[in-house]
Amino acid sequence: MFTSLALRGALKSASIVLRESGIISRLNGTTPGLPLKSGACLSHLIARPANIGTGSFSIQPVRNYARAARKRKPVFQSQLSDLPPTMLKMDYAVVPLAQTTDDLVKRILTLELASHSEKLRLKKEQLIAKVQRDESDRSSTEVKIALLTVRIRNYQEHLHKHAKDKANKRRMLMAIDSRKKMLKHLRMTRYDTFERVCQELDITYTFPPEYYRRITRRWLTKKALCIKVFKEVQKQKAELRKKIIKSSHTQADQPKITAAVPQ
Structure with a gap:
């Protein structure tokens, strides 16, 4: 079973090499091209003809694939960054002997190795x-x-x-x-x-909202309908206001007719 799989893989790789070599030689104009099956891709190969007279060529793989640039995360300022490494730990801060020890012991007692x-x-x-x-x-x-x-x-x-x-x-x-x-x-x-x-x-307090409501699909639909009705009513009121202002202006422009009083 394993031998058959190995033979099948070797035959497949050999056929691919022969097919690609035929295409490359056909592009260089040295030998007649071999038939190419649909779906074959040579984007990862570059042909460099070394000795065109003898028909030999060299193949160089190309690895310069386009990669998306990764965005670097901003550096997060830790709350422990203001603690100096020479500060003693809590258990040894009140011990007077901890200040007079040698450097190796002091490294263990301080925050440097904490x-x-x-x-x-x-x-x-x-x-x-x-x-x-x-x-x-x-x-x-x-x-x-x-x-x-x-x-x-x-x-x-x-x-x-x-x-x-x-x-x-x-x-x-x-x-x-x-x-x-x-x-x-x-x-x-x-x-x-x-x-x-x-x-x-260093806390920034934000005031909570005055009204809490669970957002549902029915509530969103009702809210959209109410907003639409409100805008339509405001539009009708604006048109009515314009008509009233226009009629008042026309009445003001008309000349006043005084009735003749009989003597």
Whole structure:
């Protein structure tokens, strides 16, 4: 079975070479051309006649296919880029001996060789320290907003590299909705704290729409009909207004006829 397949492939390749060589020689005008079957393509070959008298030729493959230029993604600014690599980790920041160790140990204790989760943990503590009410505050609305902000930005950085990750995209949208609810509650109860939190965490608050409605095909059709009727009514009113203005102008142009009073 394998030998028959190999023989069949060898015969097929030999026939293709013979057919192409006949075409090339026919183009050069040295030998009579061989018949060409429909569907044969020589776009990947270039013939260079070396010795036309002897009938030999050289074939050079061409690999310069047209490729679409790939668009480079813009560089995403990570929220962890402002953490210097010489900063100590959270567990060793309060240890005085960590400042006097040699360089090799200090590389291990600093953020130079730290993992992503350790850097993220330090960033959470930095944002919490900006908005917390006191040093022991870990459960207020401001602290929860700070934690959600770090999580949302981490999801955004991940989705910039892996755009097809639907699960993390769903988690990011859920976190955004939770933060919107907390910001709305904070804005209605304590507006000064709301402004301070948005300024410290660099959050742009967008107001929600006043009216929510599920978009259906029936609702879209009804809306289009109402818009069409409204435009038609406005058009009729404009025509009626023009007629009224025109009639008033004609009445003003007519001369006033005073009736003769008998004496």
